[in-house]
Structure formats: C-alpha cells, structure tokens
Amino acid sequence: MENSVVVPSVGAKRRSRGVTTLALLAAAMLALSGCAHSVESWIVSTRIHQGEVAASDGNPADALLAYRLALRVDPHNLDAKTGFVDASADEAQLQYTHGYFDAALVTIAQALRVDPTSVRLDALKTQIESAKLKQEIVISNYPTYQRAGQELEQSYLRLNEANALLVKRLHRFSYTYDVGDLSAAIKQSYQLQLDVGRLTNRLIAYRQLVQIGGPQTPEETPGTSGSLLPLP
Numbered sequence: 001m002e003n004s005v006v007v008p009s010v011g012a013k014r015r016s017r018g019v020t021t022l023a024l025l026a027a028a029m030l031a032l033s034g035c036a037h038s039v040e041s042w043i044v045s046t047r048i049h050q051g052e053v054a055a056s057d058g059n060p061a062d063a064l065l066a067y068r069l070a071l072r073v074d075p076h077n078l079d080a081k082t083g084f085v086d087a088s089a090d091e092a093q094l095q096y097t098h099g100y101f102d103a104a105l106v107t108i109a110q111a112l113r114v115d116p117t118s119v120r121l122d123a124l125k126t127q128i129e130s131a132k133l134k135q136e137i138v139i140s141n142y143p144t145y146q147r148a149g150q151e152l153e154q155s156y157l158r159l160n161e162a163n164a165l166l167v168k169r170l171h172r173f174s175y176t177y178d179v180g181d182l183s184a185a186i187k188q189s190y191q192l193q194l195d196v197g198r199l200t201n202r203l204i205a206y207r208q209l210v211q212i213g214g215p216q217t218p219e220e221t222p223g224t225s226g227s228l229l230p231l232p
Contacts, residue, residue, distance in 0.1 A: 044074045051083045060090035064107075071114070085115045092124055101132040142214030148206055155199055162192050 047070035054063035067084035070077060088111030095104035108125045112118065138145055169185035172178070 040073050044070045044077055044080065047073070048077075048079050048083060051080075051087060055083070055087055055090070060087045060094060063087040064091050081114050085111050085118055085121065088114075089118070089120050089124060092121075092128070096124070096128050096131070101128055101135070104128050105132075138210050141212065142209050144214060145206075145210055148209070148214075152199070152203060152206060155202070159192065159195060159199070162188060162195065166192065 047066045051063045051066035051070065054060070054066060064084065064087040067080050067087055070080035071084060074080065088107050092104040092107040092111075095101075095107060105125065105128055108121050108128075111121055112125075115121070142148075166185050166188040169181045169188065173181040173185070
C-alpha cells in the first residue's frame with residue numbers, strides 16, 4: 001500500500017503565513033516596546049545626573065531645568081521629583097535674596113504641585129510673603145528708601161577699603177620695623193572710628209525714616225506719611 005502524501009491546501013498555506021506574520025509583528029512590537037522603555041530610562045537617568053551636577057555646582061536654575069525635563073518623560077520618578085523640589089527651593093531662595101519676590105513665589109507654587117507636603121517650601125513661602133508685605137509697608141512710608149539704603153551700603157564698603165589700608169600698614173611694619181607705619185595705622189584707625197560713628201548715626205536715621213515715613217515732598221501735606229505698621 002503506497003503512503004499517501006497530504007498536500008496542504010492553498011487556504012492552509014495562507015493561514016500558516018498569516019500566523020507567522022502575526023508572530024513576527026508581535027515579536028517586533030515587544031522588541032520596540034522594550035527599546036523605547038530603555039531609551040526613556042536612559043533619558044531620565046541622564047537628566048537626573050545633569051540636575052545633580054548642576055545642583056552640586058551651585059546652579060539651581062540649570063538643575064531645575066534638568067529635573068523638569070526628566071519629569072516630562074517620567075512624571076512619577078521619585079528621584080526626579082525630589083531633585084525638582086530641592087532645586088526649586090534653592091532657586092526660590094536665590095530669587096528671594098535678590099528681591100524677586102513674585103518670581104520666587106511662582107517657583108515655589110510650581111514645586112508644591114509636585115510635593116504639596118514640602119515643609120521647606122511652605123516655610124520659605126511664608127517667609128517671602130512676610131517680606132513682601134513688609135516691603136509694601138516700607139515703600140508706603142519711604143518711597144526712596146532703596147536709593148538711601150544703597151548709599152549706606154556703598155559707604156560701609158568704603159570702610160572696608162579703609163580698614164584694609166590700615167591692615168596693610170600693620171603688615172608693612174612687620175618687615176620694615178618703621179614706627180612711621182604704626183603712626184599711619186593709628187591715624188587711619190582714628191579716622192575709621194569717626195567714619196563708623198557718622199555712618200552709625202545715618203543708619204539710625206535711616207531706620208527711623210523707614211519706620212515713620214521718609215522726608216515729605218512739597219506736594220505732600222503733613223500727616224500723610226504716617227506709618228502703616230511699626231517695623232522692628
């Protein structure tokens with residue numbers, strides 16, 4: 001009896017090719033999915049590393065940008081979240097010390113969306129809001145306070161120069177043993193004391209003007225520049 005040879009039908013062949021194609025497509029999709037996940041992980045890791053480097057270099061703005069880019073790829077990454085909040089607090093602190101109150105509050109608000117429970121952000125926000133309120137009171141009392149304050153700062157910086165010259169005289173004596181250097185240092189010390197006394201009086205007057213109101217302009221009438229709230 002001859003063995004019969006079964007010849008697959010055309011339909012069977014087509015079904016077989018269809019199954020094979022689907023299997024290949026599925027394998028390709030899995031491979032691509034894994035590859036995409038690897039790329040995303042690499043991007044997030046790279047951004048986090050960039051943020052850490054920028055933060056260690058004292059550059060919170062760049063650190064903030066790096067962590068923000070990491071969160072765009074993976075919004076749930078804990079390291080990126082932590083870095084973003086820390087960098088935001090550092091940047092807000094820097095903005096605050098430069099007097100950019102509104103910008104600092106915006107930076108804090110964005111970070112609080114990532115971590116609403118951050119104690120550091122909440123404390124900094126309270127501090128800035130308090131400073132902003134005091135600034136508004138000072139401006140109301142003494143609109144030209146900033147210029148007067150800057151002049152005082154420059155005067156005190158000049159004291160540093162005078163003090164450095166005095167120290168230079170003392171150092172010069174350490175190798176010349178010339179008593180004239182000591183005499184010059186004493187003279188500069190007396191002058192320094194006089195300058196400090198004058199500046200201290202100016203500083204006291206400045207504080208008083210900030211508290212009770214600055215000098216009135218000709219357009220103002222008496223009693224219009226009273227203090228809104230006494231400042232410490």
